Amino acid sequence: MPHKESRPSNKTTRQDGWDRPSTYREPVGGAREPGPPADEVAPMADVIVDLLAPDDVSVVMHLYNQIFRPPRGEDDFLRRYLGRHNVIQMVARLEGRAVGFVLGFELKPRVFYLWFIGVLSANRRQGIASQLLDAFHHWAKDNDYETVRCECFNRQRAMLHLALNNDYDVIGLRYDSDHGDNLILLQKTLVAS
Ligand SMILES: CC(C)(COP(=O)(O)OP(=O)(O)OC[C@H]1O[C@@H](n2cnc3c(N)ncnc32)[C@H](O)[C@@H]1OP(=O)(O)O)[C@@H](O)C(=O)NCCC(=O)NCCS
DSSP states (O other), X not given: OOOOSXXXXXXXXXXXXXXXXXXXXXXXXXXXXOOSOTTTSOOOOOEEEEEEOTTOOHHHHXXXXXXXXXXXXXXXXXXXXXXXXXXXXXXXXETTEXXXXXXXXXXXXXXXXEEEEEEOGGGTTSXXXXXXXXXXXXXXXXXXXXXXXXXXXXXXXXXXXXXXXTTOXXXXXXXXXXXXXXXXXXXXXXXXX
């Protein structure tokens, strides 16, 4: 995946003292080989990935509520981020329109956590989540994380396929009493390139 512009490891310091990665707009994508004719397979969408500040949750909330149930309010996101190191919110835009997002934060030193990833249903299978993941993994690697972990339910088949396609390993299973279901634990090692 080409990364043509500066990555968020180029830190800027805001006046409020919060040292955060500079917001960046990174054209990603176009890395796939040309596929079958467009009437057979949805064409690859070249998205711009924006890195948002942790307190900028409005777009993320709107996307989240179109993809997941039950809906969450802005406060739910802000609450979850409280006390977290390196909160990352990336939004994929197609011709300026937000179509997908990925959220994460540090789990512990060297281990980053992918909390949620989602793409609007009308825009799926166009490589958008792959481009979000690519930007997410690059950010994590550039910021000295060695692994990325995430969890999903067995029924979230698209996510399982996406994760395995992106070299995540299944490393375990845990019972989630909130949902009364098992979560599959996945981990990707970020190798140096
Ligand atoms: C999972 C999700 C983010 C994938 O987004 P996406 O933009 O459609 O994914 P991509 O187009 O980048 O897919 C990349 C690869 O993942 C796999 N994949 C993605 N969706 C798949 C599906 N429904 N069935 C099988 N494989 C799938 C494929 O290997 C695909 O490559 P291909 O299209 O060349 O075959 C999207 O389906 C989604 O938002 N689902 C609902 C939310 C969710 O379950 N999130 C995960 C829990 S946090």
